[in-house]
Amino acid sequence: MPLTRNAKMVTTKQPRAGKMGPAAENANPEKEESYQAKRSPSSPQGAPKKRSAFGDITNSHKNQVVAGKKEAVKVAPNKAQRAHAALGVAKNNEINLKKSMKKSPPVEAPAEPKLDPVPEELVPAQVPAVEDIDKEQLGDPYANAEYAKDIFEYMREREEKFILPDYMEKQPDISGDMRAILVDWMVEVQENFELNHETLYLAVKLVDHYLVKVERCPPCVDDFLYICDDAYKREELIAMEMSILSTLKFDINIPIPYRFLRRFAKCARATMETLTLARFLCEMTLQEYDYARESPSKLAASCLLLALTMKNLGGWPSPVVTLQTPTLEYYSGYRSQDLHPLVKRLNFLLTYQPRDKLKAVRTKYSHRVFFEVAKVTPMDMLKLEEILKNC
Template identity: 30%
Template sequence: MKAQQIPRLFCVADYQNENFYCAPKHQRVQSSLAIREKTSNSFHSMIPPQKPQLKSNDEQSYRTREGFQRVKTDSNMPMPLRNGRNLSITSGITSILSNKTIQLPSKIENPQMVNAYKNEIVTYMKDRSCKSIFKMTAFQFQTEITEKMRSILLDWLVDVHHKFKLDPETLFLTISIVDRVLELHQIPKSKFQLYGVAALFIASKYEEVYSVPHVRDLVYVCDNAYPKEEILEAEGKIISILSFDLLTTSPYRLLNVYQETAKLDLKNLMLSRYLIELSLLEYSMIQYSNNVLASAAIYLVHKIRRIHPSWSQDQMVSITGLNEIDIRTCAKEMCNLLQGQDKKQFNSLRKKFSLPKYLEVSKIRIEKRPSQNLQTLQY
């Protein structure tokens, strides 16, 4: 009987093959997973799992008396875990926990301690976000880069970030890196896109776990304008310019902290996210601190949805440290950005937030009236 032929797994040499990268990224991932799953099933059919015999009482003390649970293979793992690291050890721990060999508390014993940690973290984030980290001197310093070129680059980065399905925090860190480099280093016009994609690469390594783009994918999205070596060189250059200081607090993180106190439902939260991401593409908005941007987004959403009070003196002022008068100017500028989106040349954010995943909040229209103020907003 002819032995069953088992397909060969992909190895490092396969990724050096140029033909492997002719297909889109999702097709390469699916083909790799299909071969791995087929191989795993073939092994299980050839060698059925056997129940091991425990040899001593010591082993029975930390293993279940029924024997080992079969550890999940890659083919049995959910898709996000298959794309990332081998988490079979984690799966084994999950099996042990499911058999109640380790008893975990059903609720936290000391909630006061948790609240103390939470308050300390929020205080630290607000202290780092009480002032804008930017000097608003980027385009006085740059000789070839203009504000419109920045908007074009960031609009393209929003689209690339969405296509790669990266974490929202990655986008905020990417744009923060771009703006900080613009204030510290003169960038030639021909290299501006290179620095942008290198900033995305750095932010992905900082924030992502399983979805860090491959360098060749970044070369592809740049339409082969820059080789792999230039992207890696630009990455090192940016890190050197920033002196390895990449840690920053974004309005997205503060929004996630404040939304529980503000009692935002899912649609209002998505609308708040849309407002702060619109602010990313407008250079004049970097004069506001992250704390003000997150607070102004919540305040404007309350005005649009006619939620009273728009800014609670007891709750929102106490957690943000900002009064209504401190955020009203920023909220008005956000409102103007929202009203002017139909006339904007760059629409990656509008397309992104028009998807059902984001509850189509970009389709909200606010009529602009001559005597309009924040008290009369509605949709």
């Protein structure tokens, strides 16, 4: 069939299967844990952002060209013509205005009723807008963006159910130092087997909640000697697992600070290095029995606030995330003043290192894949106090 006069033949070359085009090769997707992939296989904020499955399926963006029709070309008037026309319009407007003023006298507007002044304290303050931090991931089926807010509200409710009492008093054979040694060993296990960070936090919670209800005798010397060489039989391991689950009535969906920390950092748009520093602070508290009874969400928020301050990013709000301040308070449920006492305790813990002989956490976060955040200098206590007063 012969081609029309104005038609042009366009050939498109499709890329072969198995090869990426230039756009795919030059793409630079956001990678949050590219440096931690080897030691931490789980991504802290989900998989890389995917393209939406459905793009713009309409053709409204295409220019529709009708063959055989040409639009008339309009000649723009010169400057002199435009100036003369504008002068004429202005003169006519002035004449019409004078005529209308002669015909109709000015009408006085009715006096508005005087209202009593509203007390200043009753005037509602302008509520700043809260950003929807999940809208960017609505097209990602792995992010569960539609249910994220409900999930974390549910976790906040479950926090109240898992508040730990001071169980160490009724454990005559266990001390806080022994618990710290156990947690230090658990950190090494998590790192060596490249387990998820959530697994470590949940394991520590399970130990605490189990010890609340059951008195546990410490292992003897022989057990420690064989702990790395099949010290226990398979039947004994299964029996202990069944004892833990039955004691806790299989309710092991315990909120942990690690999950809250990931979401709060997303609200603050914190960098991966700042988030890793906050995770280091949070993991340091696992060994300390005094922090076991802290609310997981409050502990996570305090670790993030201290990390932002240490990175010279300000407080809760910080200058960098000023626009995100309502978002932080909305999603975390905490104001900056609510976190100040815990932030000071965390900085004290980082400064004086009471567990200097237990080095698993510090060794782990001194590695370059964790940005060597364990080597960051702690803040001066007086300087931190001054910063917290102003935020």
